[in-house]
Amino acid sequence: xxxxxxxxxxxxxxxxxxxxxxxxxxxxxxxxxxxxxxxxxxxxxxxxxxxxxxxxxxxxxxxxxxxxxxxxxxxxxxxxxxxxxxxxxxxxxxxxxxxxxxxxxxxxxxxxxxxxxxxxxxxxxxxxxxxxxxxxxxxxxxxxxxxxxxxxxxxxxxxxxxxxxxxxxxxxxxxxxxxxxxxxxxxxxxxxxxxxxxxxxxxxxxxxxxxxxxxxxxxxxxxxxxxxxxxxxxxxxxxxxxxxxxxxxxxxxxxxxxxxxxxxxxxxxxxxxxxxxxxxxxxxxxxxxxxxxxxxxxxxxxxxxxxxxxxxxxxxxxxxxxxxxxxxxxxxxxxxxxxxxxxxxxxxxxxxxxxxxxxxxxxxxxxxxxxxxxxxxxxxxxxxxxxxxxxxxxxxxxxxxxxxxxxxxxxxxxxxxxxxxxxxxxxxxxxxxxxxxxxxxxxxxxxxxxxxxxxxxxxxxxxxxxxxxxxxxxxxxxxxxxxxxxxxxxxxxxxxxxxxxxxxxxxxxxxxxxxxxxxxxxxxxxxxxxxxxxxxxxxxxxxxxxxxxxxxxxxxxxxxxxxxxxxxxxxxxxxxxxxxxxxxxxxxxxxxxxxxxxxxxxxxxxxxxxxxxxxxxxxxxxxxxxxxxxxxxxxxxxxxxxxxxxxxxxxxxxxxxxxxxxxxxxxxxxxxxxxxxxxxxxxxxxxxxxxxxxxxxxxxxxxxxxxxxxxxxxxxxxxxxxxxxxxxxxxxxxxxxxxxxxxxxxxxxxxxxxxxxxxxxxxxxxxxxxxxxxxxxxxxxxxxxxxxxxxxxxxxxxxxxxxxxxxxxxxxxxxxxxxxxxxxxxxxxxxxxxxxxxxxxxxxxxxxxxxxx
Ligand code: TRP
Ligand code: ZN
Numbered sequence: 001x002x003x004x005x006x007x008x009x010x011x012x013x014x015x016x017x018x019x020x021x022x023x024x025x026x027x028x029x030x031x032x033x034x035x036x037x038x039x040x041x042x043x044x045x046x047x048x049x050x051x052x053x054x055x056x057x058x059x060x061x062x063x064x065x066x067x068x069x070x071x072x073x074x075x076x077x078x079x080x081x082x083x084x085x086x087x088x089x090x091x092x093x094x095x096x097x098x099x100x101x102x103x104x105x106x107x108x109x110x111x112x113x114x115x116x117x118x119x120x121x122x123x124x125x126x127x128x129x130x131x132x133x134x135x136x137x138x139x140x141x142x143x144x145x146x147x148x149x150x151x152x153x154x155x156x157x158x159x160x161x162x163x164x165x166x167x168x169x170x171x172x173x174x175x176x177x178x179x180x181x182x183x184x185x186x187x188x189x190x191x192x193x194x195x196x197x198x199x200x201x202x203x204x205x206x207x208x209x210x211x212x213x214x215x216x217x218x219x220x221x222x223x224x225x226x227x228x229x230x231x232x233x234x235x236x237x238x239x240x241x242x243x244x245x246x247x248x249x250x251x252x253x254x255x256x257x258x259x260x261x262x263x264x265x266x267x268x269x270x271x272x273x274x275x276x277x278x279x280x281x282x283x284x285x286x287x288x289x290x291x292x293x294x295x296x297x298x299x300x301x302x303x304x305x306x307x308x309x310x311x312x313x314x315x316x317x318x319x320x321x322x323x324x325x326x327x328x329x330x331x332x333x334x335x336x337x338x339x340x341x342x343x344x345x346x347x348x349x350x351x352x353x354x355x356x357x358x359x360x361x362x363x364x365x366x367x368x369x370x371x372x373x374x375x376x377x378x379x380x381x382x383x384x385x386x387x388x389x390x391x392x393x394x395x396x397x398x399x400x401x402x403x404x405x406x407x408x409x410x411x412x413x414x415x416x417x418x419x420x421x422x423x424x425x426x427x428x429x430x431x432x433x434x435x436x437x438x439x440x441x442x443x444x445x446x447x448x449x450x451x452x453x454x455x456x457x458x459x460x461x462x463x464x465x466x467x468x469x470x471x472x473x474x475x476x477x478x479x480x481x482x483x484x485x486x487x488x489x490x491x492x493x494x495x496x497x498x499x500x501x502x503x504x505x506x507x508x509x510x511x512x513x514x515x516x517x518x519x520x521x522x523x524x525x526x527x528x529x530x531x532x533x534x535x536x537x538x539x540x541x542x543x544x545x546x547x548x549x550x551x552x553x554x555x556x557x558x559x560x561x562x563x564x565x566x567x568x569x570x571x572x573x574x575x576x577x578x579x580x581x582x583x584x585x586x587x588x589x590x591x592x593x594x595x596x597x598x599x600x601x602x603x604x605x606x607x608x609x610x611x612x613x614x615x616x617x618x619x620x621x622x623x624x625x626x627x628x629x630x631x632x633x634x635x636x637x638x639x640x641x642x643x644x645x646x647x648x649x650x651x652x653x654x655x656x657x658x659x660x661x662x663x664x665x666x667x668x669x670x671x672x673x674x675x676x677x678x679x680x681x682x683x684x685x686x687x688x689x690x691x692x693x694x695x696x697x698x699x700x701x702x703x704x705x706x707x708x709x710x711x712x713x714x715x716x717x718x719x720x721x722x723x724x725x726x727x728x729x730x731x732x733x734x735x736x737x738x739x740x741x742x743x744x745x746x747x748x749x750x751x752x753x754x755x756x757x758x759x760x761x762x763x764x765x766x767x768x769x770x771x772x773x774x775x776x777x778x779x780x781x782x783x784x785x786x787x788x789x790x791x792x793x794x795x796x797x798x799x800x801x802x803x804x805x806x807x808x809x810x811x812x813x814x815x816x817x818x819x820x821x822x823x824x825x826x827x828x829x830x831x832x833x834x835x836x837x838x839x840x841x842x843x844x845x846x847x848x849x850x851x852x853x
Contacts, residue, residue, distance in 0.1 A: 004840050009309040009362045015135050016051035017041045019142040020092075024132065028119055028150035028186055030104035033112065034063070037099075037132040039142075042092040050085040053095075056129035056136040057081050059111075063098040081133045097133050106130075107759065107799040115252035116211065118187025119152070120265055124258060125308055125367045128179035138178040138305045139410040146171045148186060154209060156185040158261040160243045173261055175241065176408065178304055183260030185209070185248045192218035196229055198239040204229075208271065209248040217272040220283060220656060221247065221290050228291040231325050236399060238298045247271065247290075251724070254761050254802050255371070257289050259296030266293070269725045269762055275654040277726050279694040280661035287329065292322040298403065306410040308367045312359045312435070313416055315371075316379020323380060330658035333547035334592045340522045340548070343381065345605055347373035348527070351440045352608060353812045354852030355845075356465035360413055360435040365844040368802050374438070381525040382434045388477040388495055388523055389431070390424050398423035430499060433474045438465040441474060442612075445530040449513035456480065456496075456516060457504040460526075466851065473501040479523040479546075482507060482514035487543035493520050515539055520546040527612065532556070538579040547593065554580060554597050558629070562606050565625035567615060572632040580633065585640050591648070592662025598633075598669040600626055603775035604813070611816045618818070623740055623776035634676040641670040645682070654692050661694070668698030672705055680708035687712050697729055704737035724757070728766040731756075735770035735777075743777025744784035751792075758796070761803045768792050772810030779817060783824030786811070790828035793842065794835055801839030808832075808845045815853045826853055 020040040027034040041053065058079055065074045065081070067088065072095075075082045081097070106113035111130025112121050121131070129136040146157040149168045158181070159173025189209040196204045206225060208218040225247070232238045242262045253267035270289045273282055299321060300314035327335045350356060350373050357372070359379050364370050387395040401419040409415070413435055417428045444459040458478065462471035476498040482491035491514070496505050507514070517540055519528055537560070540553035561576045583589065583597045603626055607617035648667035652660070675683040680703050687699035687709075700716060703709030713734065720726040731750050738746040747767055751758060758764050768789055772778050778785035789810050797804040814825035832838065832846050 004365050004843070006363050006365055007308075007367075009307070009360075012307055012309075014044055014046040015137060015140050016044055016047050017053055017135070018044050019135065019140055021143045021145070022134075023145045023147075025147045026149065026184060028103075028148065028152070030114060031102050033101050033103055035099050035101065035132045037095075037097050037134065039095045039097075039134070040092065041095055043090065050088075050090065052085050053083045053088060054135075055081045055133040056126070057099070057133040058129050060099040060101060060130070060133065062133075063100060064096070065098075066096045068093050069096075079129075099132055101131065108802065109252055109254050109761070109800060110802065112184065113252070115250045118185065118189065118211075118250065119150070120185050120187075120248065120250050121183050121260075122254065122258060122265065123182050123260070124180040125371075126180070128182055131182075134179050136179050137307065138180060139307060141176040141178050141304070141408075141410060143176050144173045144182060146173075146184065148184060150186045152186045152188060154185070154187055154189040154191075156183075156209070156246055156248065156263055158183055158263050160262075173242075175261060175302070177261050177301060178410065181259070181261045181301055181304075183258070183263040183265055185246075185263065185265065188212065189248070190215045192222055194222050194226065196226055196240070196245075198229075199233045200239060202239070202243075204240055204242070205244045207244065207246050209246060210268070210272065211249075214249070214268075214272055217274045217277065220273045220278075221271045221286055224287040224290040225294060227287075227329065228294040228325060231291070231328065232295060232298070232321075235324070235328075236298070236321070236403075238403070240297065241302070245294075247293075251762070252760055254800070254806075257293045259293045259300055261297070261301050264293045266290075267762065269728070272725065273656075275656070275692045277693055277720075277723060278656075279692075279697055279729075280656065280664055282693075283656040283661070284326070284330070288322050288326050291325045292318055295321045295325070302408065303403070303406045304410050306412050308364070308370070309360055309362065310412050311367075311370060312375045312379035312382075313411060313413055315376045316359065316383055317416075319376050319380035320383040331590060331592055331662070333551075334590070334596065334658070334662070336521060336548050337551050337593075337596055339377075343373075343377045343525060344608075345602060347377045347525070348440050349604065349608060349813060350374055350809070351378070351438060351465070352611070354466060354815065354849045355809065355812050356438045358436050358438045358468075362436075366805070366841045368841060369805055369844055378525055385434065385475075385477050385524055386420060386428075386431065388479070389475065389497065390420060390426065394420075394424045430472075431475045433472060437462060437471050437474065438468055439463045439471070441476065441524075441526045442529050443476065443478075443519075443524075443526045445516075445518055445528060447516060452508065452510065454482070454507040454510055454514055455504050456507075456518070457502070458496075458498055459502045460498065466848070473499065475499050476524045476526060478518065479520040480505075481517040481520055481544075481546060481549075482510070483517060483540075483543055483545075484514060485512055487539070489545050490514055493546065495523070515543075517544050517546055517549045519549070519552075521548045522552070535575070538575055541579050541597075542582060551593065551596055554583065555601060559601050559606060559609050562601060562622070562625050562629060563609055563613070565628060566606065566618065566621040567610065572629055576629075577632060577636040581637055581640070584637055584644075590662060591666035592658065595662065595665035595669045598666075598673075600629060604773075607775065607813070607816060616818050617816060619776040619779040620740060620781070630673070631676060634673040637673060638677055641673050645670040645674060649686075664692070664694050664698070668694070668702070671698060672702040675702040675706045675708075680706055683708070684712065693726070693729075697733070701733055701737070704733055721755075724760070725762065728762060731763075732766050732770040735767065736774055738774060738777055740774070740776035740780050741782070743771055743774045743780065744788045747771040748788055758792070759799060761800065764792070764796055764800075764803060765807060768807050768810070772807070778810065779821055781820055781824075783821075783827070786825050786828045790832055794832060797835070797839050797842050798837060801841035804839065805841035805845045808842055808849075811849050814849065822853060826850070 023038040025036040103112045103114045110127040147170045148155040155169035157171035162172045163170045191207040194206045247264045249268040249271040257266040299317045398420045442461045446457045448455045478496040481493045484490050537553045537557035544550040564570045603622045606622045610617040683699045683702040690696035793804050
């Protein structure tokens with residue numbers, strides 16, 4: 001085991017040497033792969049003086065090491081190889097090493113590993129050190145040449161192919177890059193190919209590589225790739241810069257996908273799609289992730305990060321770009337709402353608990369543990385705020401300057417903010433607090449109407465987070481519109497720029513006291529704390545012109561009602577039912593929007609809301625409240641929903657378009673409520689007639705929600721048993737709809753099902769993740785949910801610490817709950833900590849979570 005060291009941003013120093021080029025030769029073998037590396041090195045002028053050369057390396061068997069052709073005296077330990085300054089030339093020199101590694105034994109899926117007979121790599125963040133000795137840090141950029149020797153038919157690496165023959169292939173990447181962007185793939189693969197010409201006329205061969213038999217499920221990913229390439233040219237002026245762009249789908253992958261230069265590697269579930277196997281949500285995610293990885297070619301690869309503290313420089317910006325892209329391809333309003341739902345359920349939750357950290361952390365133990373919702377999603381929100389503050393034109397100028405000035409650099413957040421300062425003459429020092437202060441600000445709003453003047457007063461509170469007790473006020477862009485009591489908009493959206501702890505804004509010239517629509521488009525990642533005037537939410541749900549806030553009004557009302565029922569046992573409020581009925585039956589509204597309005601807030605989100613009120617959430621009561629609300633909706637909306645269902649149940653040929661997906665979403669929402677009343681007749685027939693996975697899964701979910709569907713579960717498994725990515729949906733649904741008291745037992749039984757491969761990260765995440773997402777089941781007072789999750793984390797950890805550590809965030813909310821639950825959760829966290837060979841990854845997470853309670 002390697003010792004746990006904390007790394008600090010403040011300790012940054014440039015590397016001692018410059019790597020001008022790297023030549024790698026791989027002799028592939030499952031148990032004894034040989035890796036030869038030739039590095040052209042010279043002392044780094046940015047680090048004057050003579051220095052030892054320390055290269056990272058883990059789990060490597062050193063075969064040989066020479067400097068300028070002469071055997072060198074290297075000092076090797078568990079994490080490095082060092083050549084002492086006294087043994088090195090004071091100018092340029094060549095280092096040759098050869099090591100042996102065993103990809104077949106690599107279960108951590110970091111470095112070079114095997115998945116279903118193919119070789120693949122994952123080097124971000126620090127995986128390259130498991131392949132060869134190298135300065136494995138993003139600010140060391142070099143030109144890579146790669147030779148692969150193997151009998152497998154397809155041999156791929158970064159850059160352009162230069163030569164190949166029987167049993168070998170060579171690749172050359174002309175763009176200097178850090179080691180984390182290195183990739184190699186070898187296997188018996190088939191390509192789905194297309195051609196692309198860049199705006200300036202460069203022809204590019206596009207290939208998506210999959211296992212034989214999957215070629216016919218690549219069309220949507222390819223279409224998404226081509227649209228992404230065009231969009232980045234049109235919107236950001238960024239062209240592709242190699243002759244080929246390869247994407248490979250692999251079944252065993254710790255994350256979603258990876259942006260390796262010219263050779264993106266994807267979790268197969270985010271590539272493969274056909275109408276029969278992929279839901280509309282799958283299509284949406286595939287489009288977004290293909291775009292995300294492609295966009296990294298500029299924001300991440302051409303301009304990379306100086307060190308891992310700057311991770312949000314590439315991730316926040318690239319998420320922001322993929323959100324913009326999805327908004328342009330689909331309904332921008334619907335995408336914004338979905339993105340905010342995700343932000344709140346993942347990032348607000350993280351920001352509110354023991355794992356809260358700034359968008360740019362200042363220290364870490366295991367960098368893999370910082371690929372978080374805060375770095376990604378809040379990182380994207382911060383860029384959205386910056387764009388709102390400077391305006392669209394200035395944003396565009398600043399980005400052009402960023403690409404001009406920093407192409408080829410390993411950059412920092414300071415560099416990023418400086419281009420905005422230079423492009424706008426703005427001082428962004430207060431804005432920078434968004435990068436350094438953790439926690440979700442609470443924004444209290446009050447209003448007053450006096451002598452024809454309307455005043456909005458905002459107070460911001462920045463709550464303490466681990467390691468940050470005191471905070472300063474942030475800059476908050478608050479987009480606001482005002483409506484007349486008759487529903488007309490009297491002040492269209494304007495942006496208020498809040499910079500102080502408490503600040504008022506006055507509006508004059510209004511004839512009557514207006515109704516405010518605050519934080520339009522969710523213009524800042526904050527929690528709004530406003531006591532609405534009676535009927536205000538329903539009024540805004542009916543009249544707001546801002547689609548986000550229209551939805552938000554319904555959401556806020558639903559949350560208020562659910563929290564009231566859970567806390568006080570009040571009946572379901574009819575004003576909520578009436579308001580929702582009005583939106584549901586308004587045929588002028590987009591079906592996708594109406595479907596979103598019909599989706600009730602999640603139980604975890606209500607627990608978060610109740611916790612923010614200073615009360616202790618009771619998962620069982622929240623679950624009952626939500627159930628009661630959906631039951632009441634089913635009764636109130638029933639007949640109208642039957643009409644909607646009939647209208648939408650057409651025979652149009654399948655298209656994954658947003659418009660058709662929206663109609664399907666509303667149809668399925670209707671079906672779910674109708675199934676509560678009809679004993680499952682309609683859903684059973686919908687399941688039997690389903691022509692797409694969206695309809696099939698939608699009908700199955702409706703049945704399970706109404707405690708039906710056993711026969712359909714069996715027929716689903718008979719049909720899809722051999723397709724693991726499809727079967728994940730089958731596992732997840734059963735756990736999601738299990739009764740709270742049974743959820744752990746259902747998950748346990750499913751895991752024991754023959755053929756369940758828990759070592760595969762997708763399978764593990766699906767089942768354990770579904771249990772963790774069944775709020776009342778995971779937090780059941782028996783402690784059975786906590787125990788099962790801990791058991792499985794302990795089982796996976798020795799094989800795949802990275803995935804175990806990620807899934808352990810299931811526990812991050814434990815301090816919210818009552819003493820009994822806290823005691824049970826703490827017991828499981830302590831049990832994990834006591835495990836003899838706990839990985840550093842999981843240990844860091846468990847320690848941080850325990851520190852809170
Ligand atoms: N850079 C990848 C992305 O955001 C994330 C990623 C893929 C990753 N695989 C990883 C991060 C493994 C850490 C470890 O697109
Ligand atoms: Zn990314």
